[in-house]
Amino acid sequence: MNKMETLNNLRIDVEQLDNEILSLLSKRGELVKKIGLTKKELNVNIFDPSRELELLSKIDNNNPGPYNIESLKRIFKEIFAASKFLQYNSELKENKPFLFSRDYKSEDTIVNVNGQNIGDGIPRFIIGPCAVESFEQVQKVAAEMSKRGLNLLRGGAFKPRTSPYDFQGLGIDGLKILSSVSKEYDMGVITEIMSTDQLEEALEYIDVIQVGARNMQNFSLLKAVGQTNTPVLLKRGLSATIEEFKLAAEYILAEGNTNVILCERGIRTYETATRNTLDISAVPILKQETHLPVVVDVTHSTGRKDLLIPTAKAALAIGADGIMAEVHPNPAIALSDSKQQMNFDEFNHFMDAIETFSNKAVLEPVNS
């Protein structure tokens, strides 16, 4: 046998052993999963450091060589870590699909807000000023929306501003304005609540609680809104992955509130041409992987009025259930986001363009 053949034969033996190690690891994995389920019944922790130390010391005592004990410890610590992962995941994945998932519920969730079924296949429009500034300001916007048959009114009363010196919103007075205007025009009110202590009082005035991007992982707020029956519009965090976004929704669903609407509002990237980068592919991913309605906030994702029409068209074309956009009677003097809110002419032009587009899309479906 020449040297090359010897090498090949040795490698064949190594592969044989690798297969045996794999099958032993697989058997170990199955045992570890059973241990995990037993621990769950006993209500004890998955991670057991003293058990791991005991196993490492046995490995040290029984080590026949040639590997040194430090190498073996690293290998076995990896095995322990993979085993704990199996135990945590067998609990989550095998016994209980995530409540947001299509595995848990295959049909689309439809959230009814003031007679509008968000998620039923018809595009919905959530329109209003960035911040509530006065009764007249909100009333003017509502009147303009009403002319177009729109009845989902947004407006911020509690404003999470980047600078503490910027306008922080009118608070409860802002909610009262939203509520009385919405009664006058028969509209549903969507507004952001920033903390649990605002929640109870706010519920008297609003129809949809918005959890803003900066609060997407405020877990106590998510749990608190989950304990209500009021629909929740959950915005994607500034730098949140889709996985983190879905898990934030899970916090709300796990408390029993099934009326959750997801809102893609752009994410932070290196790109500076837009305020945020609209992650348009998040829409079909969320539609595939969750049963929840998905809306796109074209104002915050772009921060540019010239991009509102194309991004809204793209959002609807790719499967969004609705569009959120900001409108102000006089954006130049708005107390927040003055550059990105539409005035009434721009708003009507926007709606004309989107209505034509979505009717056309319905009449002439694009064959893929």
Ligand SMILES: C=C(O[C@@H]1C=C(C(=O)O)C=C[C@H]1O)C(=O)O
């Ligand atoms: C399997 C167990 O759970 C964990 C994983 C271990 C392992 O892979 O051997 C050991 C201790 C625990 O941290 C166990 O407790 O026995």
